Amino acid sequence: SSQPCPPSPRIFIPAQTSASHWHSYLGVIVSRERQRLEHFQRAEDILEPRFLVDYARNLEAFEFALCASEDAVTMEVPLRIDGDALRVLACQPGDTPAGHRPGLGTFCLEVPSPGTDLEDWTSTVDVMERGDGTGCLVPGKVLQHLKELLVSVIVRCQHLFLLQPGDLSAENLQEDAMELSLLIRGGWKTIRFDIVPVVRRRQEPLRLKGQQSDRGFPKGSLRKAMEEAHFVPASPHCWRSSTHLPILKLLQAVDMxxxxxxxxxxxxxxxxxxxxxxxxxxxxxxxxxxxxxxxxxxxxxxxxxxxxxxxxxxxxxxxxxxxxxxxxxxxxxxxxxxxxxxxxxxxxxxxxxxxxxxxxxxxxxxxxxxxxxxxxxxxxxxxxxxxxxxxxxxxxxxxxxxxxxxxxxxxxxxxxxxx
CATH class of the missing domain: 1.10.1410.40 (Poly(a)-polymerase, middle domain)
Incomplete structure (x- = not known):
């Protein structure tokens, strides 16, 4: 519209010089960051000991404190599975049911011959049989199994009074999504955690196009951030490579x-x-x-x-x-x-x-x-x-x-x- 906008009511931060004006604005942001981190930690205190196993990272708290919006927290939790024993193959039309086209950059995680140590995932979670007799770990079935486990833990926690009324809402678990969403109370604020199963594999360091080794970053940080490939559900039938955690590791390195x-x-x-x-x-x-x-x-x-x-x-x-x-x-x-x-x-x-x-x-x-x-x-x-x-x-x-x-x-x- 060509009409002038009405003035906005504002709360002004006093500043004596240009530099102090920048730092006063930043000071308010940083002071709010502490409160956001407290909300996250209170919610995490409910979530982690009751529902997550082998979880020992602080990257999610780091990102939540940095971000100004109230977006969901993506929490990529590794499956207890030897990802290095799986074969990574590009998804083909024959790997998905009729009418479902595999997306670009999607993969099948092929389970090798029986006897390979994959814990109990290939027996507890059904695999998709292929024409040559091998099978693939199916993301949709993994998510369904984890959802069933999560619901059973919630019921048990409620039965043992390990959850207070209002601590947790699992209503989003009914949605057909590629993550398991829980609403957790963090103080007076409710935070949404999107729990994403991850299959991790060691990989050769990526050679980034046009980028010099560690230029601008602490020594070794690029290699360390990308030493693992992370595969997360892309659809009920295929996986995709995720850079969520590697990017957070790079930000954490920048913080040094x-x-x-x-x-x-x-x-x-x-x-x-x-x-x-x-x-x-x-x-x-x-x-x-x-x-x-x-x-x-x-x-x-x-x-x-x-x-x-x-x-x-x-x-x-x-x-x-x-x-x-x-x-x-x-x-x-x-x-x-x-x-x-x-x-x-x-x-x-x-x-x-x-x-x-x-x-x-x-x-x-x-x-x-x-x-x-x-x-x-x-x-x-x-x-x-x-x-x-x-x-x-x-x-x-x-x-x-x-x-x-x-x-x-x-x-x-x-x-x-x-x-």
Missing amino acids: LKGPHLDSLRLLDQLRVQDWEEEAGKGSLTFNHLKMVLLWSMELFPSPEDWQDLEGSVYRLLVILLRCLATRHLPHFLHPEENLFQEEALDLTSLYHKVESFAQDPRRFLRFHFGLPARTDSWPADPSTRALLHLPFQVYRIQDSMRRSAMSQLLSKIRQVNP
């Missing part, structure tokens, strides 16, 4: 570095929820998108000098985010051939204008408010040109040749697609 790397992610994610959300029914930028932007920023701007202050660090993420929005192409960090914008119903032009409005006038947005978002319309121009020319990037004294060439590297890494 000096500099406001994750603070930049925190700040942009708060803006995503507060000012960049689309109208109901439309796809929006996600926390997962911003995670990828940060990881690309780490590789394209590897020098510690690029991450000395919060404002400069945020602008490095903005340069890449705006370029990806302009070209409509955000490569997955571990699988650059995959465009994360391709399958999303996103209004990338609208998102571009919103992000650019912040880049041009950040002080206008570095405040918490309720009500309608600030108006973000701007004059029309070629987005790809504006992404490169209208950011005050030169004020950060980029002098050495490696960092001066970062933008040309970015243009070659992120495929040129006309907006």
